[in-house]
Every structure is written in C-alpha cells, then in structure tokens.
Amino acid sequence: MFIQKRFPLILGIFLSSSTMLQNTSAQNINTQLSVSAIQKITFKNSDIRMVGNLFFPPNFDKKRKYPAIVVSHPWGGVKEQTSGLYAKKLAENGFITLAFDASHYGESGGEPRYLENPFERVEDIRSAVDYLSTLPEVNSSQIGALGICAGGGYTLSAAQTDNRIKAIAGVSTFDVGAFSREGLGTILTVSDEQRKKIMDEVGIQRTKEARGEPARIDKLIASSSLDQSTPNFFRESFDYYGTPRGQHPNSTGNFRYISISNQMAFYPFDHIDTLSPRPLLLIAGANAETLYYSKRAYEKAAEPKELMVIPKAYHFDLYDKPEYVNPSVHKLTEFFQKYLIAESKR
Numbered sequence: 001m002f003i004q005k006r007f008p009l010i011l012g013i014f015l016s017s018s019t020m021l022q023n024t025s026a027q028n029i030n031t032q033l034s035v036s037a038i039q040k041i042t043f044k045n046s047d048i049r050m051v052g053n054l055f056f057p058p059n060f061d062k063k064r065k066y067p068a069i070v071v072s073h074p075w076g077g078v079k080e081q082t083s084g085l086y087a088k089k090l091a092e093n094g095f096i097t098l099a100f101d102a103s104h105y106g107e108s109g110g111e112p113r114y115l116e117n118p119f120e121r122v123e124d125i126r127s128a129v130d131y132l133s134t135l136p137e138v139n140s141s142q143i144g145a146l147g148i149c150a151g152g153g154y155t156l157s158a159a160q161t162d163n164r165i166k167a168i169a170g171v172s173t174f175d176v177g178a179f180s181r182e183g184l185g186t187i188l189t190v191s192d193e194q195r196k197k198i199m200d201e202v203g204i205q206r207t208k209e210a211r212g213e214p215a216r217i218d219k220l221i222a223s224s225s226l227d228q229s230t231p232n233f234f235r236e237s238f239d240y241y242g243t244p245r246g247q248h249p250n251s252t253g254n255f256r257y258i259s260i261s262n263q264m265a266f267y268p269f270d271h272i273d274t275l276s277p278r279p280l281l282l283i284a285g286a287n288a289e290t291l292y293y294s295k296r297a298y299e300k301a302a303e304p305k306e307l308m309v310i311p312k313a314y315h316f317d318l319y320d321k322p323e324y325v326n327p328s329v330h331k332l333t334e335f336f337q338k339y340l341i342a343e344s345k346r
Contacts, residue, residue, distance in 0.1 A: 038088075041098075043131035045124050051107035052100030052128070053079055055091035060137075067142035067340040068096040068135075070128040070165075072151030074319075075116055075176060076220065076241075078106040078250045082148050082319040086171070086329065090146075093333040095340075096138055098128055106250040114217060114252070116259040118154060118176055118266035125158035129165060142166065142340040146332065148319070149174040149290075152282075156297060157268035159275055167339040169281040169332055172318045175293045177266030185289055187231050195264075202261045209258065216257040233289045236316045246320060269297050276302035281335045283328050285313030306335075 037056045042049055057066065069090055073083035079099040087099035103110035103120050110120070125145060133140040144167040147155030152170025159165040183190040190198075205216050226235055240246040241253070272280075280301050284294040286309045298307040308331050310317075310324050317324045 041131070043100075043127060045103055045120070045127035048103045049109040050100055050103065050124065050127060051079075052098050052131075053084060053087070055087050055097045055099070056137075057091050057094045057096065062137060064137070065139040065142075066094070066096045066137055067144070067336065068098065068132045068138045069336060069340075070125055070132065070143070070145045070155075071097055071099045072121070072125055072145070072147040072155050073099065073102065074149030074151055074174070076105070076251060076253065076255065077149075077151075078248055080248045081241075081246050081251060083151065085320055085325065086146060086148065086332075089325070089329045090332060090336070093329070093337075095336065096132070096135075098132060100124070100128055101250070112215060112256060114254040114256045114259075116176070116255065117262045118157070118268075119262065121150075121154040122158045125155060126162050129162060133164065140164070144168070144336050144340050146171065148172060149315075150176050153177070153266075153268040153293075156272055156275070156280075157266075159278070160271050163278075165278070166343075167279050167281075167336055168275060169283070169335060170294065170297070171283045171328055171332075172288060172290060172315050173282055173284065173294045173297060174290055175268055175296070176263050177268060178293070178296075180260055180263040180266075184233070185292060187233060187289055198260060199264070202258055206258050206261075218255050218257055220253045220255055231289070233315060236314055240316045240319055269300050272297055272300045273302040277304070279304040279306075279335070279339045281306050281308065281332070283308045283310065283318065283331060285310050285315055285317055285324065287313060288315040288318075290315050 037060060039054045041052050041054045043052070044050065071083045071087040073079060073081060077083065079101050083099040087097035091097045101108040102124050104113055104115045129143055132138050132143055143164055145155045145159060145165045146169045147153065148171045152173030153175045155168060155170060156173070159168040181190065181195060209215055226238055241251060282294040282298055284291045294307060298305060310327060313324045318328055
C-alpha cells in the first residue's frame with residue numbers, strides 16, 4: 001500500500017527500509033522441515049534467468065517418477081517465505097515441488113527491478129512447468145500448481161492457457177487487477193476519477209523514464225504509517241513482512257510505480273470456467289478481508305471446484321501459522337493426491 005493522499009494503493013506486502021532484519025525465520029526456513037533434499041536450480045523465462053528451490057520428498061528414489069507442484073509466491077515476496085514453506089510441506093507429503101523467485105524479484109533476473117507485471121508473472125509459472133516437464137524424476141502428466149495471495153491469481157490465470165497444469169489451487173487468493181481498479185472491499189475504494197488520475201500519473205512517469213529520468217520506486221508502506229487506526233489487513237501484512245516472523249532481505253518492499261498500468265489490465269477470473277474439467281481448490285480465512293476474491297473466483301469457476309474456508313483465520317494467518325497452515329496443507333495434499341495421482345491412473 002502506498003500511504004499517500006493521492007492514491008492509497010494497497011499491495012500484498014508492506015515493509016519499511018528502517019526495519020530490515022538479517023536473522024529472520026524466513027531465511028532459516030530450509031532447516032525447519034524434513035525433506036529428502038533441497039536443490040537450488042535455474043530455468044529460463046525467455047531471456048530471463050529464473051532461480052528456484054526444488055524440493056524432493058523423503059526417501060526420494062531416482063528410479064521413480066513423482067507428481068510435481070509449482071508454488072508461486074505473493075506480490076513482492078520471495079521463495080524463502082510462505083511459498084517455500086508450502087513447497088516444503090507438500091514435498092514432505094510425496095511431491096516434488098518448485099518454489100521460485102518471480103522475474104524482477106529476489107535471485108531471479110529481469111529488468112527493470114521490482115516490476116510487478118502480471119503477464120510476466122503468469123509466464124513465470126508456465127516456464128516453471130516447462131522446467132518440471134523436462135525432469136526425468138517428474139511425471140509430466142501429473143503437474144499441479146499452487147499460488148499464494150497474488151500468486152493465486154497468477155496461477156489461476158496461467159492454468160487457463162496451459163493444460164499441462166492438471167490441478168489448480170490458491171491460498172488467500174488475491175486479484176491484483178481488481179485491486180488496482182477497485183480497491184479492497186470496504187477497506188479501500190478507488191473511484192473512476194481516482195483511477196483516471198492514477199493512469200495520468202503513470203503515463204507521466206513512463207514518459208519521464210523514457211527520457212532517461214530516474215525511475216519512481218516507492219516503498220509499499222513505512223512502519224511510521226501504522227497505528228491503531230490502521231485496518232487490520234495492513235497491520236498484519238507488516239507483522240509478516242516487516243518483522244522477523246517472515247522478513248527476508250530479498251523481499252525489499254520496493255515497487256516500481258509504472259507497474260500499475262499492467263495490473264489494471266489484468267483480469268484473472270474472466271475465463272476461469274475454462275479450467276474445467278480440471279479441478280480447482282481455493283482456501284481462504286473466514287476473517288480474511290480478501291475472502292471475497294476466493295468467493296468471486298469460485299462463483300465464476302465450473303465444476304469440479306471447492307472452496308475451503310478456515311475458521312477464525314485472517315489473510316496472513318495462512319502464510320505461516322501452524323494452526324492454519326497445517327489444515328490447508330492437509331487439504332492441498334488430499335486434493336493433489338486425488339487429481340494428480342488417482343485420477344491420472346483411471
């Protein structure tokens with residue numbers, strides 16, 4: 001979120017450069033779970049070098065072929081945070097999983113940095129499927145995809161035009177297109193007049209950068225902007241991204257302002273019915289301010305589909321809190337086992 005009078009654009013993460021900590025739980029996530037192996041890998045999205053972590057299940061057997069899952073992180077996040085946590089937990093349950101840094105973020109390449117282009121994020125996912133499909137230990141007919149927060153919206157979009165993705169899931173799904181155009185439920189509304197003004201500002205900035213003037217890089221939120229009157233969604237997002245709970249030095253909170261024009265053109269749910277007959281699972285917290293995104297996607301989707309609402313949970317609770325992550329992973333495991341393994345054998 002930009003806490004600015006002219007446009008309070010709420011983003012998926014909120015960091016302050018003054019509170020960056022080095023020894024974070026997100027950094028140490030790789031040592032917390034029992035998987036057979038974690039391998040850093042690279043793959044290409046066109047000319048962009050992508051970097052990811054590939055997780056293998058316990059007692060991994062090179063002679064076998066395993067089902068695989070691509071796991072996509074939230075807007076502004078990196079693979080060492082919640083996407084890595086879900087990837088590890090699913091690997092523990094028998095899948096090969098891949099969590100990667102999106103293009104323009106983390107260890108992945110892509111210029112300019114901190115560009116949040118939904119269409120490139122979608123292509124990142126397709127490219128990750130490309131990579132998994134080439135691995136001898138992966139059954140290329142048993143590939144699924146999971147996205148968290150904005151990664152959920154990107155995953156739903158990618159699967160609409162990639163039939164290699166056999167099962168699709170989103171956790172705390174976030175629609176960055178609707179968010180940029182409309183705001184966030186009752187917390188924030190964007191009027192037509194405000195939207196037009198934003199687009200004027202983006203156009204002016206693009207022209208400046210085309211002339212060689214400095215790029216506009218904003219911080220998503222500063223800790224000084226938070227107080228007791230700040231809506232829960234923003235305070236909880238900072239509690240995850242801006243504290244040792246989930247903070248990682250590669251997740252900087254930087255946002256390239258001209259990204260907004262690409263976001264406003266993104267409609268991930270418009271053709272979600274075309275996923276069918278492939279299955280869709282959506283998981284969201286009962287108290288999440290973003291629950292309506294999952295409900296909107298569910299209503300537009302065709303069968304087979306399922307919406308699991310976790311009691312008492314808020315949006316960011318599903319990122320790392322065991323009491324909410326564990327039932328989510330249990331449901332995801334059942335879902336992917338059914339539709340990647342059982343259904344493919346029929």
